[in-house]
Amino acid sequence: MSTENVERLEGDYAALKPGYTEADEERWLPEHGKSVYRSSFERDRARLLHSSSLRRLGAKTQVVSPDIDDFSRTRLTHSLEVAQVGRELGRLLGCDPDVVDGACLSHDLGHPPFGHNGETVLNELAADCGGFEGNAQTLRILTKLETKRFHPDGRSAGLNLTRASLDAAVKYPWRSHEAPLKGDGTRSQKFGAYEDDLEVFHWLRSGIEGRRKSMEAQVMDAADDIAYSVHDVEDGIVSGRFQLTLLDNAVQRARVIQTTQEWYLPDTPEDEIEEALTRLAADEHWVRESDGSRRALAALKNMTSQFIGRFCDAIYRATREAHGDHPLVRHEADLVVPRETLVEISLMKGIAANYIMASREQMPVYMRQREVIEGLHSLLIETGDRFLDPQFQADFRDAQDESGRHRAIIDQIASMTDGACLEWYATLVHGKPVVNRLFS
Known part of the structure; x- marks a missing residue:
């Protein structure tokens, strides 16, 4: 060239x-x-x-x-x-x-x-x-x-x-x-x-004082909240865990508002969260009930798309209003998330939390997951670097103290997929291969 x-x-x-x-x-x-x-x-x-x-x-x-x-x-x-x-x-x-x-x-x-x-x-x-x-x-x-x-x-x-x-x-x-x-x-x-x-x-962080996040990190954080707030609701509906029509019931509505407050908005009055739910439920794209048909799935997909646009547009407008039209990069500005938008996003997360993460039926699964990680951790502590992958085995051997060797074991477990963790637990702790899903 x-x-x-x-x-x-x-x-x-x-x-x-x-x-x-x-x-x-x-x-x-x-x-x-x-x-x-x-x-x-x-x-x-x-x-x-x-x-x-x-x-x-x-x-x-x-x-x-x-x-x-x-x-x-x-x-x-x-x-x-x-x-x-x-x-x-x-x-x-x-x-x-x-x-x-x-x-x-x-x-x-x-x-x-x-x-x-x-x-x-x-x-x-x-x-x-x-x-x-x-x-x-x-x-x-x-x-x-x-x-x-x-x-x-x-x-x-x-x-x-x-x-x-x-x-x-x-x-x-x-x-x-x-x-x-x-x-x-x-x-x-x-x-x-x-x-x-x-x-x-x-x-x-050279040249940056305090706990300030970069503008790019703030955008990433907002995008994370926006994406999982709407997509977790979509996943929950499609998998049959709940329908938004449940929120027409006063008891169910109160439970969702309480979960939202406890998990995401502890300092926010319940009536403010209630108002956010009323606004979202009044949106023409709100899918009260889905029967799993292609048309219903398309409506759900449209709801997630419209809500992502709703939240992003509100953040974009508020940030531009605060900082003007010049490029906003690194540590020159802060993202502005309007209060109403913050509560609406949190409410969507609260819906998923109430019907999926906080569901009583999930508790045995969580306990079994704990058992798997704790059992695998105990085995690796006892056996040192014997079963570690080569890269973590090298970290274990190069460590200067017990803390460093323990960190190598933690890094090994953290790197695993769900399936690998289950397989290691079954084969190393119990000495048998995995033949069926552990949580089925």
Whole structure:
């Protein structure tokens, strides 16, 4: 390619990234030479798409186990949908679409088998080595466990993404003891970096004060909430767990409002949540009842599409009204989510929580999942590195202390899909192969 064409392409890419600096494109481990066909952020997104960690999300629980039916979303399909929502919203606000897309693709990489239930169990088991948090695990995957580059001293640099892409993927940019206080005076259990990973965390947060999230991270966070608020409801209806016509019943309506308040809006009065439900139920696209026919499925799909548009449009308009029309990138502005929109999104999440996650019929499944993770963890603690995959076996042997060796075991379990975790438990703990679904 001629020098003239190379310069033109580089100029075109620079024009596509207004507001981003050379520091934003820096990588933890410097890489020599830039692609003339792709921007640094496009390369980041490609590395994520080709990662094994992303592929494994296809067999990890979103709301229900991935082997329950052929329709319900997995962590992978959810991440792809979040990326689509986030990419479009971010583009409209002036963010680089590939930075937002990459953050959305990576936001759930750290989730262990069995979703939030697995996360809770692993956090208890990992108490002596810094706990477990899905978002902190995501940073660990991006900067160590999912390898593409190595430092000269042999340490892994992970995928070696740019500073802007890593910062966009950090949903909770603080350590565990720096987490913000909740209304009851206790600290949030959400955090974005383990003590083991502070070197890269401080590098990616260079020049940023406090707990501020980047604009791209805020867009990713909003896209996540929007996507799963509507899609979990859709999955619940299609799988036969509930119908929205139930909310016509005063008792059912009160239960959903109470669940929404307890899970997502503890400081919000019930009448404000009731008003949000009334607004959504009055929408012409609200599907009160679905019989599973193609026409009914199309109506459900249209409802999810319209509600995603409703929420994104409200956020876009409010953010533009607050900050004007210039590109909003990195730490130059904050996303504005109108109060009514926040409550509506939370109400949709509350509907799914009430009929799926908080359902009594799920309790035996959750207990069985706990038993599997605890049993596998006990076995690996007893046997050391004997059964670990080669990469985690190396981490175990290179660890300087017991805490480091325990973290290698936690990393191993967290990396597993639901099916792999069940198979390891059956074969290693009970000495027999899996022949039937454990939870059927």
